[in-house]
Amino acid sequence: MAVDVAQLVEQAREGRPRAVARLISLVEGASPQLREVMAALAPHTGNAYVVGLTGSPGVGKSTSTSALVSAYRAQGKRVGVLAVDPSSPFSGGALLGDRIRMSDHASDPGVYIRSMATRGHLGGLAWSAPQAIRVLDAAGCDVVLVETVGVGQSEVEIASQADTSVVLLAPGMGDGIQAAKAGILEIGDVYVVNKADRDGADATVRELNHMLGLGESRGPGDWRPTIVKTVASRGEGVGEVVEALEKHRAWMEERGVLDERRLRRAATEVETIAVTALRERIADLHGDRRLGALAEQIVAGTLDPYAAADQLVAGVTES
Template identity: 85%
Template sequence: MVDVPELVEQARQGRPRAVARLISLVEGASPQLREVMAALAPLAGNAYVVGLTGSPGVGKSTSTSALVTAYRRAGKRVGVLAVDPSSPFSGGALLGDRVRMSEHASDPGVYIRSMATRGHLGGLAWAAPQAIRVLDAAGCDVILVETVGVGQSEVDIASQADTTVVLLAPGMGDGIQAAKAGILEIGDVYAVNKADRDGADATARELNHMLGLGEARAPGDWRPPIVKTVAARAQGTDELVEALEKHRAWSEEHGVLAERRRARAAREVETIAVTRLRERIGDLRGDRRLSVLAERITAGELDPYAAADELIAGLTGEETAG
């Protein structure tokens, strides 16, 4: 058993091993997870969470590294959650070494963690919300969450971040992909990376046009800016940080930040509750109640919705619907 109060205190002091241990408890769904979350709850809520998403190859890791440099130059402590595809063999993160961010590995003001999706769709690991809370409670001023880059399904980041950055690059058909993926709806800031390539201006123009299509913004509403960057040379990074800070200020002024954080907490509670219910239903496999319901459905005596009502009633003690 882990001494949770001691571990939390060490994390507050910025000790990387303690932070790593806490996130490992989260990822492993430790029996002590409740105790960990209870200890972290009063300490969290101060970090600014920035999500970075986009198709594979647009330069998410390089852009994340450039942002880390910029925020460290401003004296901020930075946490990075880099969500990677899962190894089909070990379940671990395939890109765990994070070569592109190795320059920050020895900086005590930066904590970098790769997390595996472990089959979770939406571009984020299921444990990401709790891992964000660990980094928040450990004193990070800014937390950068880089998604797996799976394209059309990675929209979960919008529900986990205070500000979502969507990265695109010229010559990758991103305009069409943006429309297909729905990322035009989740971005608060857009960055056309690799802007030293041919077609960068055209990509920015096309994106600006698409953002204007069907838009019905009231005066004072946020209009996502488009920033051109060359992350590999840190060009445009200061402009990107400026855009992020403007969105943060606007969100605070208009109550959007507080509302997003309430919605994030509600979603987390819902996910935990649904997971627990699913576990209880899973325990019924091989149970006679589930077999009887299945037999009645195949015999035409019961429809699946009525069967589900009976199952839920058995789990919760509630009366069946209808």
Template identity: 45%
Template sequence: MKNIVERLLQGDRRALARMVTLIENELPQAHAYLAELHQHSGKAHIVGVTGSPGAGKSTLVTRMVRELRRQDRKVGVIAVDPSSPFSGGAILGDRIRMMELAGDPNVFIRSMASRGHLGGLSTATRDVVRAMDAAGYDPIIIETVGTGQAEVEIMRTAQTVLVTMAPGMGDDIQAIKAGILEIADIFVVSKADKPGADQTAAELTMLLSLDPNRRQSAWRIPVIKTSSLKEQGIPELIDALQKHQSYLKESGMLAQRAQRQIQSEIQTLILQAVAKTLQATVGTEEWNALVEDVTRRERDPYSVATNLQERIGLQHPIP
């Protein structure tokens, strides 16, 4: 393991796979390796692909990777699958759907379980992105679980957010309620060979024209229709991704997004450390007893939280 960083930086796929395993298993040495890799990252274009379940995200990502390989790009893919709330396991079906890409040495695909994380991403996603970035993969595509409103978390990791919608799903208005309009940099109407695709695209274009924030932005969000059956729209989509990356660099937005994402990452690391400290301080029996006391109204949650906070050394009072 001594030279895992050196081998990864040279593009060794086995070293990268080993690093991802260390990250997912939350082993202590992973953070030390990632700290070394940090200075070698920050070069890849990070693309988030989100949207409702059944919108065709996995098929779209597969077609995108094919087109990027035609352009001789070295592509990384992270597919986040939902975890079972009972066993904690995941089917990892995206890896099955993307098997046709697995034999390409310039494509690295990793399926990850969300492990109950509500934002549509695994908590280890950022670290895996950093490892792939340092290994020379560019772009890196993150396909999220597709859980609706919590999908806004993709903004904390990706530079370009691609929102996929399928015709006839009846979720256009719901998308506005879920804040999807606010997070999208590019809209894709997938399955464009099906009835209703033109209507869905027209509705999205109209809704975007009514958004005052979008009207003031220099970036005009494209609405691109794609069809895997007819091999339609994928080159136009890749072109739009590259144009958005250029826009981010020229406008200074890329640096601004990077700063927000790093701030979010540091805060997340601190919160994880606090949670682990609390878990190590309070045993299962004591925790169950505290919960019972609060449930029976013998104690209140605020005083219990304040007491636990003092025990782990946190000084800021419970609001």
């Protein structure tokens, strides 16, 4: 059933949670009205500071996210949270564990929390996350926190979706080895060693410093990732994390890096939408006479696969 998009956007701009939820549902469901939704949101976007949080399972991402929400709310800022959960293998839905852990903020009208399922998407983010971020931005959130599923070799996509990327680690979890293996030393702007009341916290910080030093190819004035120790469950060190985030934001704004990141993000989003549309049109050709004819020529040796692909793309884009 069609919805009144203009009215929904107006209600979302007023901070009504139901309207925000409905808009994100339209995004997740790839609604036929999605283009209309994005067109209506466009004039109201570009104001939110997007912070991505990632790290291995068990480092306290949800607890840290909740503590950051409290810190930003203490500053009077409206906060949106996208908690991207692993998909349920049965229903395809998110497990919602993050939302349960952030229930302290459920009654706060200045906080909007949404769990999204990855639905098998590699990269640690749901495919619809960029559009959902745009909804929260247009709805007046000053800060959008995007918490992703555990980091791994193919799950560093948050770096391309956030203004600032936060990588969380914890002592005694083998995170140093994981950091080297997963390449997270390239994506972090701020590193947080959580559960710093455990043995080995200082050693983890030293190891991180050492590894960041080994991988350094920074010039004068380049950003040197900050390392902060926290005990998120007690709120310790969270103020220092916010301070580090604000310093990184100021550094990016001063040097034009923030605009560059946002331009790159927009370009990637356009490319993804275009490639998805092309893929859908090509998928519609299965069993089509044109595809069959190209396959016959390849088998006969009269056409190579690249030339066939060029013909297929030309046919799809011209039709």
